[in-house]
Amino acid sequence: MSKTLLEIAQQLSTPKKVKKTVPEKTKEVEETRPVPKVQLIYAFNGTGKTRLSRDFKQQLASKVHDGEGEGEDEAEQSDLSHKKILYYNAFTEDLFYWDNDLQEDAEPKLKVQPNSYTNWLLTLLKDLGQDGNIVRYFQRYANDKLTPHFNPDFTEVTFSMERGNDERSAHIKLSKGEESNFIWSVFYTLLDQVVTILNVADPDARETPAFDRLEYVFIDDPVSSLDDNHLIELAVNLAGLIKSSESDLKFIITTHSPIFYNVLFNELNGKACYMLESFEDGTFALTEKYGDSNKSFSYHLHLKQTIEQAIADNNVERYHFTLLRNLYEKTASFLGYPKWSELLPNDKQLYLSRIINFTSHSTLSNEAVAEPTPAEKATVKLLLDHLKNNCGFWQQEQKNG
Numbered sequence: 089m090s091k092t093l094l095e096i097a098q099q100l101s102t103p104k105k106v107k108k109t110v111p112e113k114t115k116e117v118e119e120t121r122p123v124p125k126v127q128l129i130y131a132f133n134g135t136g137k138t139r140l141s142r143d144f145k146q147q148l149a150s151k152v153h154d155g156e157g158e159g160e161d162e163a164e165q166s167d168l169s170h171k172k173i174l175y176y177n178a179f180t181e182d183l184f185y186w187d188n189d190l191q192e193d194a195e196p197k198l199k200v201q202p203n204s205y206t207n208w209l210l211t212l213l214k215d216l217g218q219d220g221n222i223v224r225y226f227q228r229y230a231n232d233k234l235t236p237h238f239n240p241d242f243t244e245v246t247f248s249m250e251r252g253n254d255e256r257s258a259h260i261k262l263s264k265g266e267e268s269n270f271i272w273s274v275f276y277t278l279l280d281q282v283v284t285i286l287n288v289a290d291p292d293a294r295e296t297p298a299f300d301r302l303e304y305v306f307i308d309d310p311v312s313s314l315d316d317n318h319l320i321e322l323a324v325n326l327a328g329l330i331k332s333s334e335s336d337l338k339f340i341i342t343t344h345s346p347i348f349y350n351v352l353f354n355e356l357n358g359k360a361c362y363m364l365e366s367f368e369d370g371t372f373a374l375t376e377k378y379g380d381s382n383k384s385f386s387y388h389l390h391l392k393q394t395i396e397q398a399i400a401d402n403n404v405e406r407y408h409f410t411l412l413r414n415l416y417e418k419t420a421s422f423l424g425y426p427k428w429s430e431l432l433p434n435d436k437q438l439y440l441s442r443i444i445n446f447t448s449h450s451t452l453s454n455e456a457v458a459e460p461t462p463a464e465k466a467t468v469k470l471l472l473d474h475l476k477n478n479c480g481f482w483q484q485e486q487k488n489g
Contacts, residue, residue: 090371091137097144101128124360129342130349131364137342141177141308148172171301176275177308184271196261198245209278210242212298218277226273229318230266265313272311286335306340316347323348361411390413395472406464412468433474
């Protein structure tokens, strides 16, 4: 059933009621399952992931105004949503902007837009003495010589190339990818502190009470500009941090990256997995995904690359039909189609289905070794191109590539 994004946001923060059969009583009973520690959501770009993160924050704020924050003044209530959720999304990046020193062209600075969220975030980082950790995380994903320098109140950052001695380059402006890496490093440093501090069970013994009311961390597509190796490293590090969390803090992570999703799925236990879809009427669906449909991202890519290489080398063999069918099956399974043949071209669906079934299930030995005809080889290319050009999953992958 389709929903609004606000309804989906409410769904993500509401314990789930499920019916369960009790064998000894031979009847169904309803039980309530708590919100999972981790909720992992895959969605194509443009589906509404960032809007979902904002609606999730807003619905937490509305819970406060509906009574959970009674007895507190209005200013404290308006700030409470920030203390119940720590979020990273495209709007987080928008809070950082460049002063390019257009007049002198000598001192470009990355500045922080002041608001209640950034004031809270930067004050905590400064009070906790975390500038060194920000530099360390940033250099891990960028360049170990590229060094941020914070002003005393953490509202401006300049960057230089360190030369291994007391010398440094003039201030430089970061590329867009480096800028994204830096902003993520600021967020990740704070998140590391949040997990560490909340792992102290006694609130009175914690280093700061600033995180005592935090309930959720919502992360939307961190650092999509990273190459695959660094993106995998980031996912492994994030998963390790989440696994180290011993408090009741819950995590929601959305992404359009199959690799990022795949690593998190394999690294994390006790998570719920979903696919977010949008419809032409402006509504959405959040479909829970189970089992192997969540494990196939990397295999998707491997199959596709293997077939593409065979086509490029004009070396298509009969087993490539098997790989092609497997690719169709796994794509259909992930996207929720009951039959893989539904992804085939409509005008030739039955004909092409028969060809794939015949060539991938040969039973005679002479069929197994026979080289495919030129027409059959052309069919492999046609079907692969059709899948890439008409399936949203593969269209997204081509944009990422």
